Amino acid sequence: MAIPSFLQPRMLVAATMALALSACFGTPEAMKNNRGKRPDASASANTPKRPQVTGTPSFTGAEAQQCAFDLKQAGVRFTPLPNQDHGGGCSSIDSVKLLDIGTPVTNLGAMTCPLARNFAAWAQYAVRPAARKYFGQEVVKIETYGTYSCRNIYGGRSGRLSQHAYSNAVDVSGFVLADGRRIMLDGGWQGDKPSQEFLRALHKSACRRFGTVLSPDYNAAHYNHFHLDMSGNGYCR
Template identity: 80%
Template sequence: MAISTILKPRMLVAVSAALALTGCFGAPEVMKRGDSQRPSANSTKMPPRPQLTGAPSFTSPEAQQCAVDLQQAGVRFTPLPNQDHGGGCSSIDSVKLLDVGTPVSGLGPMTCPLARNFAAWAQYAVKPAARKFLKSEVVKIETFGTYSCRNIYGGRSGRLSQHAYSNAIDVSGFVLADGRRITLTGGWKGDGASQDFLRALHKSACRRFGTVLGPEYNAAHHDHFHFDMSGNGFCR
């Protein structure tokens, strides 16, 4: 979506509303699509660091539009101040997700685009796939977290992970209404229904996130899906 560099008064009103806590889930088209905007194909380019800890956040048109998208989808969230965590790690235009329609464990700071795409994936991929393949409802999504100031797991480049920029999330499992717990560790090569469910989620994620890594990528990802907004459709 093209975004003007000058916000209209109506947009400013919408942004103000977006930066307040909101309620029930909606279903705008921007959240349903799996082809939302991604960063440029130059995946090695790192996000700019803030000059000051606590510098004002959500000042760019892109960040403000993202906040509006979350608000229009009924996603409850809290905007977080920009932070320089040291060691090259930072959180820019990040949010704390409070409610995406399904409880999610382990959530910390997430860049707004990551939060927007994750919320859409939870609503429009996870829920339908559980009904189709597992004949049950997902009542909880389990994660290993979001922000972590560290290098890439299993990599040899010594580069910081996208987790170091609050730009990645690791999803490890799903709890169902009937009591079952489907994990990447046991389900990726488990029974047929679990395999179909997890592979459908992996395929859907590849249409929503810049980079998707799963158990078949390397040993470091045997127990989780890694989603981040870098890259341009790298899916393994």
């Protein structure tokens, strides 16, 4: 059936908005695609149905506005996200989608602004200089297992919600150098000398920037990533 021509521009607008929305709220799907890559990703008890797109305005408080200002000052490109109640106690409040922090990063979804600010600074002031120091190379990509995920700590059926459930954590799995070499937590943490020194330098720096940092030394569940979150007060393992 032919679409009346007067309807078409409106449909285009609707399609564009749908695209924009899916770009903003695509995280839970992205996380689903990553299932099975890490031991603690198997949680399903609290998997959200669909995020309710009933966002209230975000970045209304002074602290949140300061954080958004800091991100802009740092030259970071980002989209502020509307506040989201995902159900099951999971939420994204005063969160952003990072678009450009100077180094491409895989799998980033919603991140609370303070997490995004510290992550961007860690990439700029720790990751990139450390790669030059230990490998004489630029980092061309930071690989992660994602940010937002509505689940308990360790993916347990009961227990406390993970900081991932509040968009307040990111799991970093490795780094790609300009020559194509991949320095992964899985392998690199106990790998050759430069890899070990590089990853431990990043761990040390992360511990100064994030509230909680968990490395492969913490437990078996973290053998393949750094867990970085903004809760806690310098918990560094």
